[in-house]
Amino acid sequence: MSGIATFLTRRRGGASWHFTDVLAWIWLVAGLLLMFGPVIWLGLSSFKTRAALSEFPPTLLPYETAMVHVEGFDEPLPLYRVMMEDGEEHLLVQVRRIGTVAQMADPEAPEEIIRVPLTARQPVREIKLATENYSTPFKRYNFLRYFYNSVFVTVVATIITLIFNSMAAFALSKYQFKGRTAVLAIILATLMVPLSVIIIPLFSVINGLNLFNSLWGVILPTVATPTGVFLLRQYMLTIPDELLEAARMDHASEWKIYWRIVLPLAMPAVAVLAIFSVMWRWNDFLWPLIVLSDQELYTLQVGLNSFQGELNVQWHYVLAMTVVSMLPVVVIFAFLQRFITSGIASTGIK
Amino acid sequence: MSHLELKNVSKSFGPVGVLHHVDIEVKDREFVVFVGPSGCGKSTLLRIIAGLEKATSGDVVLDGEVVNHLAAADRGLAMVFQSYALYPHMSVRQNLSFGLENTKTPRDKIEARVTEIARMLRIEELLERKPRQLSGGQRQRVAIGRAMVRRPGVFLLDEPLSNLDAELRVTMRAELAALHKRLDATMIYVTHDQTEAMTLADRIVVLRDGRVEQIGTPLELYNRPANRFVAGFIGAPHMNFLEGRFAGGEAGAARIELDGGHMLSLHIPARPKGEPITIGVRPHHIETQGGQARIPATVTLVEALGPETIIHAEAEGQPRIVAALAGQRGITSGDTVSLALDERFLHAFDADGRRVAEGEVAEEM
Amino acid sequence: MTVETRQGIGGGHFAGLLLAPVRWAMNLIDRPMSFVQRRFGLGGVAAAFLAPNMLVFGIFVLFPMTLNVAYSFTGGGALFLNNRVFVGTLQYETLLACRDFLDAASCREDRFWRAVGNTGFFVVVQVTALVLVSLATALVLNREMRARGFWRAVFFFPVLLSPVVVALIWKWILQRNGLLNAALLELGFEPVLWLVNRGWAMFWAIFLSIWAHLGFYTLILLAGLQAIPRDLYEAAEMDGAPRWRVLTRITLPLLWPNMVVVILLALIRAVQVFDEVFVLTGGGPGTATLFLVQYIYETGLAQQVRNLGLASAASILMAVVLIVLTLIQLLASAWRERKEQR
């Protein structure tokens, strides 16, 4: 017995278990449940029908009472497993329910009605994915529009961010000019002032520029990110000036040096910024909420929020659309995990 | 025609003066080497010629035209950088054609030129590779190739061989010399390696602390160094400097007493008795057999190289004398030898390090 | 040489095809830029490169920043500054008019004080818990183990989720018929209306924001832990130091610079708490989870009668706190960098 115990608790290298090892494993497993659990629960729930969602206590998998078509009835009828008085079990469909008694029938011989007390029957359940949770919001509600708006905002804002930020970073890292320190200081200073502090005046600026209730009003205030300028400048400083000089000897114009030499070489940093920018813009909530008033222009996040805020929450649609709005980020993360985590660890930005 | 002149060029970075009143003339098709210790301003000078840096004062004249305000690209020069500065994200072919594309050269012409250069430099098989997939010597060739494609009148090369290992450096040196003959172009070459300077140059410009110390052909510099610095810098192993003072004699045959008591007589004008003087003698002009002035010395180190034997020795009053003896000698460390200086090849420098002229100066007096 | 080891963008026909319009556009811009270069020299070029970013930056960041100050001294319902009336420090006085600063009910603008109180409570509790949990997670993840990348991803991935998604995931679990109540029932407890109870609503607001951001701070701390040289641990092992002493004498002191940065970053973020909580509770029940940003947003933009002046004044007060925190953070970062160089 004690041999088995030592075998089970033996670790690599033969060292014995320390209590911190146990604590660490408890922490990891609890973390796994707490971090992953809710998301998996969301995924599973999003495939349940409205009826299955309202069940309490809930089932783990998306079950649904099996329905069968029976001759003589237009609608499919629910299938039940019934314990008959003779002790045998039969599969019957329920035709209708009156009080505590159900009128049931054998699907093979539907003419004969059998009366069964409710307690004697169990619904036959099968796994059924309610994919209409996903399709209906796109068809019946505005979600396709929201999705398109989100993609538009994300793609356009990211492209502009990359171009504007990299141009500025290039100027700030590769040219000596009067006022360079001043520009750097201003950008640094605004790192301190997050969007949430200037929403009031920014709102009036947007109105003054006629950008209220327009996707451009969502995009433009976000594109000149000081974080991006800093990230890129820091990287561009490591590109040797000799390369630029060689290009100058090669008759390259300064613009050409920027986009043929410096930009390709700064690609690793540009890619990090691109990923960040995509996530920032895709997940933005407060600012689009302020700028967009027209349903047609809502981004996915705003649309989702307004949809869940309705009096009678249609959870089956909300959950499915939550999954949809999560999907791009999850895909990006799955492919670029290492890239993202090392990017954050080295720059300390999010 | 590519004739280059620097007129009274000075450069300072802020308060720090890096170049002081530099005057140099480089003739068409000449191979001129700037040589000097690290930090003396060679690269800065080259970059001023290239147009990558602006001189604080003075003129750069190209073919009789002042080009001070012309941008680097418009001067018709090409430069090979010390780090090669090959564009790391472009293939060798793209590296070579980038400059031509920028001047809107037609595609087929670019193609032809790149192929020609690649053949000349034997890098045809490397055209599709990226710089990081090349060896040091190959990168070097590509860097030279990139400078060649636009057929510049003047090549500027900043220590192009310094990143190569010793053996490759010798090969590339020979190739460069051959290339210069073939291209018929003016080349200005920067190095701190005096052997490179001696082997490659038509003329050498020796720089120190931003000043020109001497300009001349390699042998002029070797045979008649203008000062102690040039004498010590040119020639390997370095020249020995023996301290001493004038001990009388007449014009054209000064007598000199070295520290330690040995007497020499030199064909230089005599100076007042007791005035200090430094005698320079190259290791190759010292023998242990024959000769006139003999100095007993103890051998401290022997480097037997095969065809030649280098010995380091210590004499009274002269802590370190290096001699390069022809052939193999049976000398070991600790032996006592007697060193004979060949008086025909002695150099004399005054207290300021300036050459004390012999012959013609003596005649004038 | 860093250049030669660095990878450029890959070639390939597909990429070439994609790049063709880019190339065309870039060549188009080359003309005006070359003109600037010839006409104004490198200084002009630098200005041209900076111009687009700085223009956007000026219009949408710098200008609003100054505008904010101006707004906070005006009153009335007009949107644009030129139509607004100057009221001096009235807005600030309104915000600060309290008989007893510890009792929000005694204040003229009691919602503001409730928001301040809630935010203060949130900041203290959330930052403390967040830092401790991140530290524990980082210490666990820093151990020798298999599949470390997987475990890191487990704790990290919520960082990427949008606040709306985070809030909805948890709202679904916390609702009356949700998973949590089902579990309680299973264990024999009474179900709880989590988001209707004032105390529990605040608890879940804090829990949620920790859940969502924990991975980010863990990552920074983990980077700090991994920068601690291995041989220090080996030396300690040779000295026979027990584990807790290694933790308190080696790990924590060396991690301290990173901790400072993490704490300050967490503080700065916590002061601005809004998105997740707003979607989860809407600030409720009552004002139980009303935070400053929501107060500013609602007062200035979301209510029937917009009070831009009051909201601006509130945001200025919040900005002061943030600027102080950020300045400390920048100093701390500089300090950390200096320490790392040594």
Ligand SMILES: Nc1ncnc2c1ncn2[C@@H]1O[C@H](COP(=O)(O)OP(=O)(O)OP(=O)(O)O)[C@@H](O)[C@H]1O
């Ligand atoms: N951009 C600059 N700013 C300030 N000082 C500089 C700059 N470039 C060069 N210097 C200084 O000018 C002096 C000459 O530098 P230069 O690069 O010309 O030396 P070099 O002769 O090429 O040396 P090496 O053989 O090491 O390449 C050095 O003291 C250097 O520190």
Ligand SMILES: [Mg+2]
């Ligand atoms: Mg140099």
